[in-house]
Amino acid sequence: MANTAKPCKLALIQLAVSADKDANLANARTHVLEAASKGANLIVLPECFNSPYGTGYFPEYAETLADGPSVKSLSAMAKDAKAYLIGGSIPERDPTDEKIYNTCTVYNPEGKLIATHRKVHLFDIDVPGKIRFQESETLTAGRQLTHVDTDFGKIGVGICYDIRFPEPAMIAARQGCFAMIYPGAFNLTTGPLHWELLQRARAVDNQMYVAACSPARDLKAAYHAWGHSTIVGPAGNVIETMDENQGIIYADLDLKTMAEFRQNIPLTTQRRFDLYADISKVKP
C-alpha cells in the first residue's frame, strides 16, 4: 500500500439531478468548484448524475466518451478545480458496437481522463410489491475491475450494485488500494436496509476507506434515490454522512492511521487462502 505524505481531502457531492443534462452539468460544476474552494482534492459525483436514473433514459442520454459533452465538461471541472475528480457515472454509448454502459470516468487535476469503470454488476432485482429494476434491459455489464493511481495512492472504483459483491473490494485492497469509491443510487427499499451496512462491511473486511456518493432524493422522479452519501473509515466507522438533500460532505483520509490499524489487526497476513483459495469452485 502506498503511504503518501500528500494529504487527501475527500468530498462527496450529493447532487440534485434533473432531466436537463446541461443543467446537471452546470450544477455539478458549481458544486465541484465549491468543494475545491473548501480544500477538497479528491471529489466524487453520484451515479447517473447527468441523466435521470431509469432504463428508458439510458439510450436517450447516452454519449460517447470521445466526443460527448459530459466528458468535456468533467475534464474542465477537474482542471479548474485542480483536483482529482471521480465523475460519478454517465450512460456511455460505445460507438464500436452501440452498446450502452453505466460508466464512471476519472480525471486528474490537469483534466486528463485517467480511468473509466463500466459497472460490472448490473442492478437487476425484483422485490415484489417494492421495487423491480432491470438495468440489463438497456445496459451491458463492464468486463474489468478498475484501480486508479493518484498522488495519494491507489483507489478502487465501483458503481452502486458493485458494492454488494465483496470480491472487487478485497482484490483492490490486496492490490494496494487505500479506498473504494462507489458512485451509487440505492432506493427507498434497499437504502435503509443495506446502504450503510454494505459500506461498513467492505471497509471493515478490507481495513480501507469506503465512500458512496448518491444523487439527492427527488420524489417527482421515477426512481427515488436514498441519498445519505457516506464516508467510512478503515475500522468500519462512519466518518461523515448526510440526509437525502443536495449537499457536500468532506473527510480527511489519513493513510498513516490506516496503516497502523492494519498493523494492529493484521487480517491481510492472517488470511487462510489454503482453506478458501478458489471459492468460485464451491457449488452453491
Ligand SMILES: NC(=O)CCC(=O)C(=O)O
Ligand atoms: N443503482 C444501483 O445499482 C442500485 C443498487 C441498489 O439499490 C441495491 O440495493 O443494490
